Amino acid sequence: MINAYRHTSKWLVIVPVIAMLVFVVAPVLNIFSMAIQIDSFALLTTPTTRNVVWFTTWQAIISTIMVLLFAIPIAAITANFDFFGRRMLISLISVPFILPTVVVGVAFLELLPTSIHRSALAIIIAHIYFNFGLVVRIISNRWQQIHPYLDDVARTLGASRTRLFLTVTLPLLKKSLRSAGLLVFLMCFTSYGVVRILGGPAKSTIETEIYFQAMQLGDVSGALVLSISQLVVVGVLILLTTQFGTTNSAEFGQTVYSRIRRPQNLGQKLFIASIALMSTFAVLAPLVSVVRRSILVGERINFFAWHVIFTDPEIFKSLTTSLKYAIFTIAVSTTIGLFSACAIVYGSTRYKFLNILTALPVVVSAVTLGLGLIITFDVNPIDWRGAWLMMPIAHCLVAIPIVMRIISPTIRDLPNGLRDASQTLGATSWQMWRTIDLRIMQPALLTAAAVACAVSLGEFGASSFLVRRNNETLPLMISRLLGRPGEIIQAQAYAIATLLIVACVAIIGVVDHFGTDKRAI
Amino acid sequence: MTGPSGSGKTTLLRCIAGLEVVDSGTIHLSGEEITAKPAHLRRIGLVFQDNQLFPHLNVAENVAYSLKLQRVSKNLVDEKVAEVLELVGLAHLARREIIKLSGGEAKRIAVARALVAQPKVLLLDEPLNGLDPELHTRLLEDLGNLLRSRGTTTLHVTHDQDEARAIANRVLDIRELKSH
Numbered sequence: 248m249i250n251a252y253r254h255t256s257k258w259l260v261i262v263p264v265i266a267m268l269v270f271v272v273a274p275v276l277n278i279f280s281m282a283i284q285i286d287s288f289a290l291l292t293t294p295t296t297r298n299v300v301w302f303t304t305w306q307a308i309i310s311t312i313m314v315l316l317f318a319i320p321i322a323a324i325t326a327n328f329d330f331f332g333r334r335m336l337i338s339l340i341s342v343p344f345i346l347p348t349v350v351v352g353v354a355f356l357e358l359l360p361t362s363i364h365r366s367a368l369a370i371i372i373a374h375i376y377f378n379f380g381l382v383v384r385i386i387s388n389r390w391q392q393i394h395p396y397l398d399d400v401a402r403t404l405g406a407s408r409t410r411l412f413l414t415v416t417l418p419l420l421k422k423s424l425r426s427a428g429l430l431v432f433l434m435c436f437t438s439y440g441v442v443r444i445l446g447g448p449a450k451s452t453i454e455t456e457i458y459f460q461a462m463q464l465g466d467v468s469g470a471l472v473l474s475i476s477q478l479v480v481v482g483v484l485i486l487l488t489t490q491f492g493t494t495n496s497a498e499f500g501q502t503v504y505s506r507i508r509r510p511q512n513l514g515q516k517l518f519i520a521s522i523a524l525m526s527t528f529a530v531l532a533p534l535v536s537v538v539r540r541s542i543l544v545g546e547r548i549n550f551f552a553w554h555v556i557f558t559d560p561e562i563f564k565s566l567t568t569s570l571k572y573a574i575f576t577i578a579v580s581t582t583i584g585l586f587s588a589c590a591i592v593y594g595s596t597r598y599k600f601l602n603i604l605t606a607l608p609v610v611v612s613a614v615t616l617g618l619g620l621i622i623t624f625d626v627n628p629i630d631w632r633g634a635w636l637m638m639p640i641a642h643c644l645v646a647i648p649i650v651m652r653i654i655s656p657t658i659r660d661l662p663n664g665l666r667d668a669s670q671t672l673g674a675t676s677w678q679m680w681r682t683i684d685l686r687i688m689q690p691a692l693l694t695a696a697a698v699a700c701a702v703s704l705g706e707f708g709a710s711s712f713l714v715r716r717n718n719e720t721l722p723l724m725i726s727r728l729l730g731r732p733g734e735i736i737q738a739q740a741y742a743i744a745t746l747l748i749v750a751c752v753a754i755i756g757v758v759d760h761f762g763t764d765k766r767a768i
Numbered sequence: 769m770t771g772p773s774g775s776g777k778t779t780l781l782r783c784i785a786g787l788e789v790v791d792s793g794t795i796h797l798s799g800e801e802i803t804a805k806p807a808h809l810r811r812i813g814l815v816f817q818d819n820q821l822f823p824h825l826n827v828a829e830n831v832a833y834s835l836k837l838q839r840v841s842k843n844l845v846d847e848k849v850a851e852v853l854e855l856v857g858l859a860h861l862a863r864r865e866i867i868k869l870s871g872g873e874a875k876r877i878a879v880a881r882a883l884v885a886q887p888k889v890l891l892l893d894e895p896l897n898g899l900d901p902e903l904h905t906r907l908l909e910d911l912g913n914l915l916r917s918r919g920t921t922t923l924h925v926t927h928d929q930d931e932a933r934a935i936a937n938r939v940l941d942i943r944e945l946k947s948h
Binding site: 394396397399400401402403404405406407410414415418419511 | 808811814816820
């Protein structure tokens with residue numbers, strides 16, 4: 248507890264608690280209470296449900312294994328070698344993870360041959376693309392916490408580089424590989440945008456099936472039962488991720504060592520060059536295909552789609568709607584995240600529950616959140632389903648856990664001695680907070696705001712349930728345009744996707760420039 | 769080998785061990801030129817100043833590391849590990865986690881690990897640096913006795929002239945090497 252702020256902290260919990268209780272806890276409890284009233288077991292054991300759950304599980308497993316296999320060589324070069332374009336490569340491989348899932352879906356729809364559209368392979372490829380950058384950063388961070396002299400010792404004891412990797416490096420990376428693997432499995436298990444675009448009716452995961460049952464068939468019962476099963480599985484996965492996420496201080500401190508060195512022989516140079524080039528191609532190819540498709544109509548260059556997206560009233564409205572919702576999400580999620588993080592750090596241990604409360608949207612998943620919101624706020628005086636505010640609120644809820652994860656460490660790690668010094672120099676509590684805490688927090692707040700913006704711009708799951716005639720966002724517009732025939736209309740979808748790519752690349756630039764975790768590569 | 773801080777003692781050791789690329793000159797061991805030989809094939813042991821024990825392995829597993837790489841049978845591994853742990857007086861710590869070792873114990877384990885591999889030459893990079901005076905004196909004597917009993921050719925690097933004279937058959941200042 249920070250004594251200087253102990254009186255303020257109790258006021259900081261009010262808004263986050265109300266927001267989470269009303270918009271997350273209440274809808275989830277409503278889902279459970281409605282599910283109890285129906286024959287859930289019978290619905291869970293239908294062949295359709297069993298097939299959906301089985302497909303969701305095995306594609307997530309295969310995707311996870313492939314992501315790890317792709318990520319390890321890239322992490323090996325970024326953690327250990329200095330080479331031309333290293334920092335650019337690190338930024339580049341981070342782009343896919345921050346892209347809207349619907350953009351990743353349309354990119355591979357264009358890039359992959361038609362023969363594998365609507366297939367599990369297409370979904371798995373897209374999952375690899377979406378997640379490998381995140382895993383590279385996780386593993387690379389941990390790798391750089393392994394003292395380079397451990398490698399040297401192993402070599403003087405007779406270990407070749409391969410044996411060194413297998414007997415020293417890999418065991419020390421085991422925990423981070425496990426937690427990264429669980430995280431990726433979670434992402435692939437709850438994948439929605441990619442599956443909706445690339446999977447089609449034959450390849451349905453739990454998330455897309457929830458949407459299909461609730462919004463297409465009008466079978467809310469079926470959707471509820473699937474949501475519950477999703478919640479249970481994700482809840483268990485989150486617990487496992489938390490368990491394996493804690494590092495053993497015996498193995499690692501928080502120190503990052505200077506493992507980076509120039510390649511010493513031709514073999515290393517060739518290895519680095521091949522991995523770097525393949526990664527660059529893998530990241531850029533889908534993005535280039537999106538841009539290409541936006542200006543290619545019937546094998547001819549045509550910029551008409553670009554002209555339309557800035558002049559067509561409907562599309563332009565989506566653009567402004569997305570921007571408005573992004574600004575709302577930045578303001579509200581950053582504020583709630585800041586309040587929560589401050590309450591937890593400044594207050595007594597009784598506010599620690601906010602950690603769990605603000606993490607709930609991760610457990611619930613965006614699709615279940617959307618479903619919960621529309622079945623909860625559907626009676627007067629709280630019939631807010633059609634209210635314009637519901638969608639940006641959903642965006643905030645999805646962003647808050649990520650914002651918390653960015654802001655909290657900065658506040659927590661701030662040396663209390665700085666506050667003490669400020670007080671002894673005459674600062675009031677407010678002055679101290681403004682000149683010390685807020686000042687030091689600024690990079691983290693900027694990063695959190697940038698990421699919240701990306702989340703809002705790309706949010707597709709919850710938005711699918713909350714869309715009305717006048718609040719279609721860019722991802723929803725892309726999905727709708729793709730469902731309509733015509734090359735020009737399809738090109739418009741790709742032009743919008745290109746805009747989102749540009750926005751996300753800019754956000755990555757902001758995050759990397761002002762990144763709070765300087766250890767991160 | 770003695771010399772002030774920053775004179776290149778550690779760099780020289782790392783070059784001999786094969787951990788640094790040599791810009792010029794050659795390294796010979798027992799009449800064989802090993803300048804281009806990979807580190808893991810040189811059979812030159814190196815004990816670091818901060819020990820660098822593998823945190824994911826216990827004491828016995830750390831000591832056994834090189835033997836397992838050579839695919840020595842389990843019985844022989846156990847026998848050699850027990851023998852060298854007995855030599856350094858830490859047989860009772862075989863199953864201990866590395867993090868629970870004291871400074872002196874960790875130093876002995878690091879030396880034991882290097883010795884069990886039967887290196888042609890053992891390099892010690894300021895092994896007693898930073899230890900309290902009593903531990904320093906005790907370990908200095910133990911180290912000298914251990915290495916003489918094994919007959920291991922050792923290059924002991926230190927900036928402490930007294931330490932060098934106490935333990936070594938021959939003392940060389942790196943500045944004398946550089947002036948040649």
